[in-house]
Amino acid sequence: MIEEPAAERLVRHLAHRGIRDPRVLAAIRDVPRQAFVPGNCARDAWLDEALPLGSGQTVSQPYVVALMTEALELEASSKVLEVGTGSGYQAAVISRIAPQVFTIEILPVLAESACERLARLGYCTVRCRQGDGAEGWPEEAPFEAIVVTAAPKRVPQALVDQLAVGGRLCVPVGEDPSDQRLLLFVKRPDGGLDGHALAPVRFVPMTGAAP
Ligand code: SAH
Numbered sequence: 001m002i003e004e005p006a007a008e009r010l011v012r013h014l015a016h017r018g019i020r021d022p023r024v025l026a027a028i029r030d031v032p033r034q035a036f037v038p039g040n041c042a043r044d045a046w047l048d049e050a051l052p053l054g055s056g057q058t059v060s061q062p063y064v065v066a067l068m069t070e071a072l073e074l075e076a077s078s079k080v081l082e083v084g085t086g087s088g089y090q091a092a093v094i095s096r097i098a099p100q101v102f103t104i105e106i107l108p109v110l111a112e113s114a115c116e117r118l119a120r121l122g123y124c125t126v127r128c129r130q131g132d133g134a135e136g137w138p139e140e141a142p143f144e145a146i147v148v149t150a151a152p153k154r155v156p157q158a159l160v161d162q163l164a165v166g167g168r169l170c171v172p173v174g175e176d177p178s179d180q181r182l183l184l185f186v187k188r189p190d191g192g193l194d195g196h197a198l199a200p201v202r203f204v205p206m207t208g209a210a211p
Pocket of ligand 1: 209
């Protein structure tokens with residue numbers, strides 16, 4: 001019997017867990033996660049597990065990457081902001097669906113290595129910046145979608161301001177990793193947010209000037 005390729009097995013698992021958007025499943029299948037994790041973790045790259053990426057940070061679990069990306073309901077014209085580049089993996093996944101991805105990482109060593117990795121692997125529509133993502137990327141606003149992959153105590157106001165009307169903001173909120181919720185907000189024409197919780201999650205806390 002021929003063994004099912006690891007990428008196909010992961011995608012089948014994610015579909016079984018409820019990920020439906022075929023674009024998200026195809027993106028997870030096509031982005032080589034082993035290129036985003038340390039060499040000693042490469043053999044686990046296609047498991048549905050968070051993996052260390054250095055500097056005490058982690059590459060999110062594929063299910064959580066898929067859940068967040070699906071929740072953004074990306075369109076072919078969406079301009080997307082990611083806060084927390086980490087390895088660059090989620091930015092790469094999003095770039096398979098949306099044409100413009102802007103990603104910010106606070107730790108210089110990670111910002112530099114992710115930027116170099118994304119360029120080397122050919123993800124040339126992802127623009128990287130080192131800085132405090134709680135301030136967003138005002139020169140490129142508004143964004144149709146914003147995804148935050150480190151947990152603030154409260155949603156940073158700059159990100160709300162930089163979200164387009166009708167845009168979607170997906171963010172894990174709660175400093176204590178044992179009590180965090182992944183929240184999804186949609187911006188109303190009056191500038192307010194409608195939101196609901198998607199899942200309990202465990203992200204590293206957002207650092208910097210985050211509220
Ligand atoms: N999305 C990443 C995983 C991110 S882990 C991936 O796919 O690999 C969370 C990242 O957020 C860490 O790299 C951490 O350094 C970064 N981070 C924490 N606070 C931040 C802030 N205020 N601005 C930007 N990045 C931040």
